[in-house]
């Protein structure tokens with residue numbers, strides 16, 4: 001097995017345009033989301049910033065890319081199709097891993113008109129044939145994709161919520177299987193990266209936007225361990241941690257990949273990671289790549305190096 005991997009995370013591209021949306025598509029909560037897009041999000045999320053990030057990613061050339069949700073605004077079938085075209089331009093399903101965000105489950109939409117379009121970028125390397133027949137959030141997540149020394153474990157916290165709420169929930173079934181996968185991949189000696197859309201550390205997110213089972217998630221991480229947890233949703237950089245016996249797990253959240261940066265703390269970023277190892281230690285290099293407003297380019301604004309014990313050793 002190759003003992004190094006470089007990968008990147010981007011999040012919350014909210015890449016679709018609602019310019020040509022018909023009023024008849026805007027029943028229920030979607031109307032609120034549409035008005036929010038017209039008032040604020042249309043100026044905040046810019047395709048030229050996302051294109052600039054994509055050009056930069058071609059230069060930095062990570063071996064794998066993870067996208068932590070919110071590709072759409074209001075979960076319209078046409079937005080899922082636009083996002084699929086974008087995914088195809090980013091890389092093959094084997095090289096890009098996607099999990100959904102709350103905006104991708106804004107209202108209930110049948111799988112065939114929504115996540116079916118992204119399924120190749122979301123499913124596990126090995127998915128049981130029975131689950132392929134009837135794919136759903138319940139059968140696809142948690143996903144497990146192993147690349148070199150890294151296990152990418154994808155969760156879905158995306159569920160429709162009431163108007164004015166943007167909460168998420170993982171649920172008991174996913175959490176139980178998450179524990180099993182964390183144990184399995186620990187025994188395999190892999191560097192375990194858990195991906196979810198909502199910030200998982202209790203108390204760090206506003207009540208109306210929180211992960212409602214964050215406590216349960218942290219208990220699973222404390223019991224089975226993980227090397228890194230990555231999320232989106234907050235549209236700003238978050239560097240946090242989950243305490244586990246004897247050590248802690250770093251938790252990173254990043255701004256939207258398309259943010260034009262009217263508010264400097266929300267300017268678009270992506271993170272570049274290099275995972276390496278020695279006998280008993282994981283070595284993780286992290287580079288924060290930030291959009292330079294007005295210059296259509298990205299530059300390194302922070303670099304750090306972390307070491308953590310290999311729990312299988």
Ligand SMILES: [Fe+2]
Pocket residue numbers: 012014070101103233234235
């Ligand atoms: Fe978002």
Ligand SMILES: [Fe+2]
Pocket residue numbers: 070101102103166197232233234
């Ligand atoms: Fe979100």
